[in-house]
Amino acid sequence: MTAVKPFFVDALSSALELGIAKPDDVLRHVTPDVLATHLPRPLWARLLTACLGAPKVTAQLVVETVGVGNLCEHIPSPIIWNVIAEVAARSLGHALSIPAAPSPIVKAADSEPTRKPLAIGSPPPPAERPAEPARPAATAVGPSIPAPAPAPAGNHAIPVAVGIEDVVAELEAETPTPPVRPRTATGSGNRFRQTNTNIGRLAAANQSRRPQASVGTPPAPSPGIDPDTQRPAKTARRGETEIEVEVETEVGAKDDWRTTLAVEDEQLVDWSTSEETQTTTEGEQQQRKR
């Protein structure tokens, strides 16, 4: 069983004592995240106490407070080795690239597949788009307010102020949507009112609305006699917009046609005396006259 950690203590402490390594070299790999993960809480308490009492928190303060022995004892050996290896490579003049602290982010980046360099003549790679963030489900804003419609995918543009020209162009570009119910041609007989004869023209002419007094609703008249005129109450006038029902064309019950076709006795024609109804020839008439 090899004692790697005592060797690390000797190598790292001697490097720090000789000035070959600096505390910044240590903290480049032994990052605060690494310390938070591996350093025991009592040592963290000591470190926090020292940092709170120091006028300036530096890497030297951290390394001296924690101690090289504790660092090599609690920090994973590969990380300490990276510190020593980086210092050695630098001292030997090697361009040795030692990866930084193996944080989860670095691991994730290393796990990505390696990309081959593209040739100059090759087309550019497709643009990478970040993954769509999960949109929360649309919920109703209120009891009578419908839920907002989700925005189309990929449209992340925040609406900004545009010019009036853009708005006009956009409106012109829109295709007119057909009405839901086509408008039927109305003949002159169905027109109840001439144009600009209704109350709406007054409102259209005078846009500003004048203050109006409230009018109480009159009591409902009795159905029998008008209280003012002491006459039989007239039926309510038909509204101007009401549609008159053509009773003549209605086909009523089975006996209605009999009452409609009832003929008075005066309207009856004597078929035997009426010349119009005679069907005999002139010869027969002369014989009758004789």
Add this chain to the structure above:
Amino acid sequence: MSTDQRQAWFARMMESGLENRMFAPGDVLAHATPDVLASHLPADLLSKVLAASLAAGAMTPERVLETVTPELLAKHLPHDVLWACIAAAAARAGVSTSP
């Protein structure tokens, strides 16, 4: 960083590696081969090595390193060689993937 500082550091690392059995004298001579030793050690030191071996009747790595101490290794041998020894030991210990 001066050469003396680096030399002292490598000497300390070699000494610590041997003390902590991170690597053995044979591991050191696996990198500090006879050719390397013959090329970099001074003549008087080569003489002492040979004399000690003759007196003991054998030349072993331990006996060589008794004469050529870590300080002398760091003083005369290229540090790349020493570092290769250390890195190989670290790789064997599982703390480094590349020796």
